[in-house]
Amino acid sequence: MQRLNKFIASSGLCSRRKADEYITEGKVTVNGKVIVELGFQVGTKDVVKLSGKIIKPQKLDYYRFYKPAGYITTSDDEKGRKTIYDVIPPELKHLKPVGRLDKDSTGLIIMTNDGELINQMTHPSLKIPKIYLVQINNKITPEDGEKMYNGIEIETDTGEKRTAYAEVFPVEITNKSSMLRVTLYQGINRQIRKMFAALGFEVISLKRIQHATITIDGLKRGQIKPLKPKQIKELKVYISKIEKKQECSE
Numbered sequence: 001m002q003r004l005n006k007f008i009a010s011s012g013l014c015s016r017r018k019a020d021e022y023i024t025e026g027k028v029t030v031n032g033k034v035i036v037e038l039g040f041q042v043g044t045k046d047v048v049k050l051s052g053k054i055i056k057p058q059k060l061d062y063y064r065f066y067k068p069a070g071y072i073t074t075s076d077d078e079k080g081r082k083t084i085y086d087v088i089p090p091e092l093k094h095l096k097p098v099g100r101l102d103k104d105s106t107g108l109i110i111m112t113n114d115g116e117l118i119n120q121m122t123h124p125s126l127k128i129p130k131i132y133l134v135q136i137n138n139k140i141t142p143e144d145g146e147k148m149y150n151g152i153e154i155e156t157d158t159g160e161k162r163t164a165y166a167e168v169f170p171v172e173i174t175n176k177s178s179m180l181r182v183t184l185y186q187g188i189n190r191q192i193r194k195m196f197a198a199l200g201f202e203v204i205s206l207k208r209i210q211h212a213t214i215t216i217d218g219l220k221r222g223q224i225k226p227l228k229p230k231q232i233k234e235l236k237v238y239i240s241k242i243e244k245k246q247e248c249s250e
Contacts, residue, residue, distance in 0.1 A: 008055060013050070013055060014119070028050055058113065060112065062114065063111040063112065063226050064214055065223070067101050107132070108210065111224065120243070128185070128211070131181065134206050148167075150165075153198070166182050166191070168180050169183075213231070
């Protein structure tokens, strides 16, 4: 037996929170009866329907993918540009990316059909960290790093002004360029590039090397590999701890 919201989420349709909404809205039936009780338990023989359609748990897959430059993070593109699904094997095209990397950026993308995990890792309230290795075209100063930590106003793709934050740690600094380790807790499109541009820098290269507990270690560019059971468990425990910490602070 398991909670109804977990059963719905395991179908890959949505997160548990969204499943709770469907339940309270009366959109879910079990064996023909509308269920609005959030803690309701279901078994393997129960027939669960959402808005009249039968839903079943699916096998959940978890992979890590090393995105090469020149590909956009989407399943199709009206402009005909190359997408990550031109690189990923056909049998894995049911997987969806956890977050995005812009066309010119490289590095780690977690790929899965676990809708709940995608929602958890991309929800702005949880602030799941993403770590990047970034090279810029000039020497960065401690003052620049402090400005990024305290927040820089940038313009989003919709024209909205938002304050963006980043933690910056120097890896190698010369008079002509800087290699930096940058950590983000937000998900603004092209955030790193826009923040450095606001300070007068140009990003030469940008590679995501870690997302939550998952790293790019051992992956070659363009390669996709399944997460090991231990990695999946560690990731979910990590996210659960962040969720509990957030609940305690509310």
